[in-house]
Amino acid sequence: MAITIAMALAACTTGADPGSTSPNDPSSSTSIPLPGIQAFGLTNEEFAANVEAVETAIAACMSEAGFEYVPVDVTAVLEVGQWMRADPSLSEEEYKTQWGYGISTRTDNPPREIGLGPNIQIYESLSESEQVAYDRTLFGDDPDETFALALDDEDFNNLGGCTQETVEQVFPEEMLSASFINPKDILIESDPRVVAAEEEWVDCMSEAGYDYEDQDEIIEEYEERLDALTGGQDPEELSGSDLEALQELQAEEIAVTLKDFECGSPLGELIREIETELYGSPVSG
Numbered sequence: 608m609a610i611t612i613a614m615a616l617a618a619c620t621t622g623a624d625p626g627s628t629s630p631n632d633p634s635s636s637t638s639i640p641l642p643g644i645q646a647f648g649l650t651n652e653e654f655a656a657n658v659e660a661v662e663t664a665i666a667a668c669m670s671e672a673g674f675e676y677v678p679v680d681v682t683a684v685l686e687v688g689q690w691m692r693a694d695p696s697l698s699e700e701e702y703k704t705q706w707g708y709g710i711s712t713r714t715d716n717p718p719r720e721i722g723l724g725p726n727i728q729i730y731e732s733l734s735e736s737e738q739v740a741y742d743r744t745l746f747g748d749d750p751d752e753t754f755a756l757a758l759d760d761e762d763f764n765n766l767g768g769c770t771q772e773t774v775e776q777v778f779p780e781e782m783l784s785a786s787f788i789n790p791k792d793i794l795i796e797s798d799p800r801v802v803a804a805e806e807e808w809v810d811c812m813s814e815a816g817y818d819y820e821d822q823d824e825i826i827e828e829y830e831e832r833l834d835a836l837t838g839g840q841d842p843e844e845l846s847g848s849d850l851e852a853l854q855e856l857q858a859e860e861i862a863v864t865l866k867d868f869e870c871g872s873p874l875g876e877l878i879r880e881i882e883t884e885l886y887g888s889p890v891s892g
Contacts, residue, residue: 644791644886646758646759646761646789647758647761647778647782647787647789648789648790648791654681655681657777657778658681658684658758659678659681660773660777661754661770661773661774661777661778662678662679662680662754663678664769664772664773664776664777665678665745665754665769665770665773666678668769668772668773669744669745669769672744672769674740674741674744674745675726675729676726676729676745676769677724677725677726677729679722679723679724679725679726679755680724683721683722683724683755684722684754684755684758686721687718687721687722687753687755687756687758687759688755688759690717690718690721694706694717699868700865700868703861703864703865703868704861704865705861706861707857707860707861707862707863707864707865708825708826708829708860708864710826710829710830710833710860711829711832711833711842711853711856711857711860712857712860712861714841714842714843716751718753718755718756718759719750719751719753719756721755722753722754722755722756723753743768744768744769745768745769745770746766746767746768746770747766747767747768747770747771748767749765749767752765752766752767752770753770754766754770754774757770757774761787761788761789762785763778763782763783764783764785794885795878795881795882795885798881800877800881801874801877801878801881804873804874804877805821805874807870807873807874808870808871808874811866811869811870812866812867812870815866815870817863817866822867822871825863825864825867829856829860832856833856836849836852836853836856837853
């Protein structure tokens with residue numbers, strides 16, 4: 608349910624304007640208890656403390672395995688969220704015109720590099736075999752599933768290695784469940800105005816020939832199509848008919864992304880409006 612919010616807004620969140628009055632402010636006439644505004648409903652303070660605790664524990668775990676790891680600071684972790692669906696140097700529309708969702712169109716991985724922080728230099732100084740061991744020790748089976756990425760996705764279920772071990776030590780059990788939903792998302796998703804706007808998005812996409820219930824369906828489809836096309840092979844190594852098929856897939860991805868952007872703009876504006884009502888200012892990127 609809450610995934611639909613990502614259709615209109617990036618996942619990275621920031622605090623409300625300290626100078627504004629919100630329903631959570633003791634001076635406000637409203638006393639509705641509101642959830643935190645960071646990932647998993649954490650307050651800014653809780654978010655920073657948990658990130659610092661995880662990163663410190665990861666460094667200790669890696670050291671025990673014989674690897675150097677420098678704890679990544681909170682700023683870098685938040686920056687990953689800014690890169691998840693856009694390049695901060697481009698407008699959202701410019702990014703989507705160039706890269707779509709970035710599924711079949713990009714082979715680089717800025718969120719991984721940013722999420723590793725100073726450790727990317729350590730990693731790149733290792734031999735190929737040492738890099739494999741470093742990745743496995745830190746991430747388990749999936750070297751692209753970093754702590755910062757999982758935190759932004761609000762989903763820890765694909766983690767492994769030292770990252771999974773330390774996250775399980777720091778975060779409460781309910782947040783480790785795949786069924787956990789950020790309370791803020793529940794609050795916004797339950798608003799009748801959002802429900803109606805989501806239905807309008809479905810109708811808008813359908814009129815353009817796209818039969819989807821939400822953005823998640825689109826992303827899953829293109830991830831599956833890319834996997835089927837490459838079979839695990841590096842997309843940059845494709846040639847002949849496979850390369851042509853990849854280029855067609857990329858064009859289709861960009862087209863559906865732009866239609867999603869067009870249809871989802873009213874929903875995004877509505878969510879920012881509701882966030883302002885609740886928190887005094889928009890809290891999503």
